[in-house]
Amino acid sequence: MGSAKIQRLAQIDKVIHEPARLMIVALLSAVAEADFQYLHRSTGLTKGNLSVHLSKLEGAGYIKIEKSFRGKYPLTICRLTKEGKETFDTYRRVIKGAL
Amino acid sequence: MKPSFLQEVEADPDAVARRLMRIAHNRDGLPEIAIGTILLTTAFLIWLQVAYPRGSFAYQASWWGMMLLMMPMIGGSPWAIKWVRRRFLIEKTGYVEFKTVPKGLLIVVTCIAFVVAAAMAWAVHLRALPPSGWLLAGTGIVWGLLAAYAGRLPRYVVGGALMAAVGICLGLSRVSFEIGSLILYGSMGMLSLVSGCVVLLHFVRMPSEETD
Numbered sequence: 001m002g003s004a005k006i007q008r009l010a011q012i013d014k015v016i017h018e019p020a021r022l023m024i025v026a027l028l029s030a031v032a033e034a035d036f037q038y039l040h041r042s043t044g045l046t047k048g049n050l051s052v053h054l055s056k057l058e059g060a061g062y063i064k065i066e067k068s069f070r071g072k073y074p075l076t077i078c079r080l081t082k083e084g085k086e087t088f089d090t091y092r093r094v095i096k097g098a099l
Numbered sequence: 100m101k102p103s104f105l106q107e108v109e110a111d112p113d114a115v116a117r118r119l120m121r122i123a124h125n126r127d128g129l130p131e132i133a134i135g136t137i138l139l140t141t142a143f144l145i146w147l148q149v150a151y152p153r154g155s156f157a158y159q160a161s162w163w164g165m166m167l168l169m170m171p172m173i174g175g176s177p178w179a180i181k182w183v184r185r186r187f188l189i190e191k192t193g194y195v196e197f198k199t200v201p202k203g204l205l206i207v208v209t210c211i212a213f214v215v216a217a218a219m220a221w222a223v224h225l226r227a228l229p230p231s232g233w234l235l236a237g238t239g240i241v242w243g244l245l246a247a248y249a250g251r252l253p254r255y256v257v258g259g260a261l262m263a264a265v266g267i268c269l270g271l272s273r274v275s276f277e278i279g280s281l282i283l284y285g286s287m288g289m290l291s292l293v294s295g296c297v298v299l300l301h302f303v304r305m306p307s308e309e310t311d
Contacts, residue, residue: 026112038193042123
């Protein structure tokens with residue numbers, strides 16, 4: 001394995017590399033959009049924990065969060081931004097190259 | 100979360116995401132109810148052919164039903180599941196919008212389905228089908244494997260194994276293809292429907308804290 005590939009591991013995005021956030025980003029990359037409840041149920045994270053991670057991802061500009069309603073049901077819809085997609089793609093490439 | 104799971108997320112986040120989505124998709128039992136309904140409809144249409152003489156209205160209706168009803172039922176079931184979830188279960192299941200399937204893939208799958216259907220129709224026309232025992236066993240095994248692979252959850256694997264076993268047993272018996280298909284689709288449809296209803300009832304009655 002090339003040492004350059006391993007050295008690139010040091011440059012991976014720390015925001016995405018955290019396992020819980022990585023799981024959220026991976027889930028969001030597989031769908032067009034999902035709400036808080038779906039992410040909460042799929043990841044198994046507590047609501048508080050999920051909320052904190054979503055805020056960090058939103059702060060980094062990797063996801064976009066929108067509040068809306070479907071009938072009387074409030075939705076907190078999350079989707080990956082273009083930057084989030086690119087960062088996740090880069091992350092995957094680096095990890096796959098190093099493993 | 101367990102350390103091994105964390106390692107798995109880091110090693111292959113896409114695989115973990117697919118697994119989580121598969122579990123979420125099957126948590127409410129609706130996919131099994133849809134599959135059960137399709138299989139039971141198939142069994143009902145086959146029963147019409149078994150119970151009524153050729154040329155009768157019921158016999159003709161079963162052929163028209165096979166041609167006009169089955170494809171819309173199979174193609175429409177994902178939309179039906181989505182509609183039920185968003186209409187009645189959104190507070191428990193949450194909201195998700197999946198990516199649209201690429202048109203190219205849709206065209207390829209439709210073409211393959213058309214070619215397979217045309218080949219089967221041609222084989223029936225030429226009476227060049229393999230012995231009914233082989234067909235029944237093959238049907239059970241292929242659908243059983245598909246169910247186990249697509250669901251990849253214990254109840255799907257058990258259901259798939261049962262379907263393969265029933266198909267093989269029917270194939271080894273001297274039962275005709277029509278009767279064998281009726282038993283195969285009827286029993287598996289009933290099993291899938293009951294299993295889905297039990298899962299759905301459990302899911303609906305579960306307090307929010309547990310479904311959360």
